[in-house]
Amino acid sequence: MDAAFLAQLVVNGLVIGMIYALLAMGLSLIFGVLEIVNFAHGDFYMLGAMAAGLALGTLGFGYWPTVAAVTLASAGAGLVLYEALLTTLRAHSFERSILLTLGVSMVLQNGAIYLFTATPRIVESEYGVASVGIGDVTVTLVRLFAIGIAAAAFVLLWLVLYRTRIGQAMRAIAQSREAALMVGIRPRQVARLAVILGIALAGVAGAALAPVYTVHPTMGVLLVFKTFAIIIIGGLGSLAGAAITAVALGVVESLIGGFSSVVLQDAFAFLAMIAVLLLRPQGLFGRGVRV
Numbered sequence: 001m002d003a004a005f006l007a008q009l010v011v012n013g014l015v016i017g018m019i020y021a022l023l024a025m026g027l028s029l030i031f032g033v034l035e036i037v038n039f040a041h042g043d044f045y046m047l048g049a050m051a052a053g054l055a056l057g058t059l060g061f062g063y064w065p066t067v068a069a070v071t072l073a074s075a076g077a078g079l080v081l082y083e084a085l086l087t088t089l090r091a092h093s094f095e096r097s098i099l100l101t102l103g104v105s106m107v108l109q110n111g112a113i114y115l116f117t118a119t120p121r122i123v124e125s126e127y128g129v130a131s132v133g134i135g136d137v138t139v140t141l142v143r144l145f146a147i148g149i150a151a152a153a154f155v156l157l158w159l160v161l162y163r164t165r166i167g168q169a170m171r172a173i174a175q176s177r178e179a180a181l182m183v184g185i186r187p188r189q190v191a192r193l194a195v196i197l198g199i200a201l202a203g204v205a206g207a208a209l210a211p212v213y214t215v216h217p218t219m220g221v222l223l224v225f226k227t228f229a230i231i232i233i234g235g236l237g238s239l240a241g242a243a244i245t246a247v248a249l250g251v252v253e254s255l256i257g258g259f260s261s262v263v264l265q266d267a268f269a270f271l272a273m274i275a276v277l278l279l280r281p282q283g284l285f286g287r288g289v290r291v
Contacts, residue, residue: 017250074203235286
């Protein structure tokens with residue numbers, strides 16, 4: 001086995017794994033606070049990538065201004081999603097939330113197809129194919145930037161959740177909504193921020209990966225189901241479990257793709273999910289199942 005080839009696969013896996021983690025943590029955050037399964041999450045990732053392609057290709061923005069602008073725009077989209085739609089959901093309206101977010105997903109997908117067509121696009125930044133060598137491994141700058149952006153997002157999210165009062169309120173509501181209400185926590189403000197953060201994570205993931213992979217309106221479909229598999233494997237509501245599982249899945253998928261078939265690569269996440277549901281229904285890092 002060629003050690004350089006193996007290391008290259010691991011690095012490539014880290015890139016997609018970190019992006020999986022951004023999506024999974026955002027989705028897990030929204031579920032933990034609102035008890036809503038957001039089926040449109042992958043489409044906000046797609047919108048972030050499409051917006052990055054528009055900013056880089058048509059408007060002539062640089063890579064870093066594009067990432068910053070897309071992140072802010074995604075946070076605004078999260079605010080609109082919450083105020084316009086999610087506030088209409090009553091507590092424990094699980095089935096209605098699924099139908100609502102599925103509808104949002106279809107609108108976003110078909111709207112993007114109408115505006116941009118379904119043709120995959122290659123997004124180029126000012127860094128082009130510039131790369132750096134790490135031993136025998138060559139990594140493009142945009143891949144390194146994607147890993148760095150994801151790592152920075154993890155740190156900022158951790159600081160928000162564990163070093164701020166609003167973060168403490170989020171964790172309190174995720175653990176027990178009734179107890180949080182009894183001590184005066186306002187669930188509407190906390191839920192609004194959770195949706196904003198979750199959608200912003202999806203948007204920054206799309207912007208970071210836009211110059212790495214092709215961009216098209218249906219790119220979030222498979223990814224959102226993989227994200228669901230990740231949070232189920234990691235444990236519903238466990239942000240750390242979602243992050244660890246996502247990075248591990250990205251590396252394993254890259255190794256499978258390098259040494260086996262692409263079909264098995266895409267199927268692995270769902271095979272692992274089925275195995276976890278059979279053997280440990282609460283997930284690898286979960287403490288219990290929420291009903």
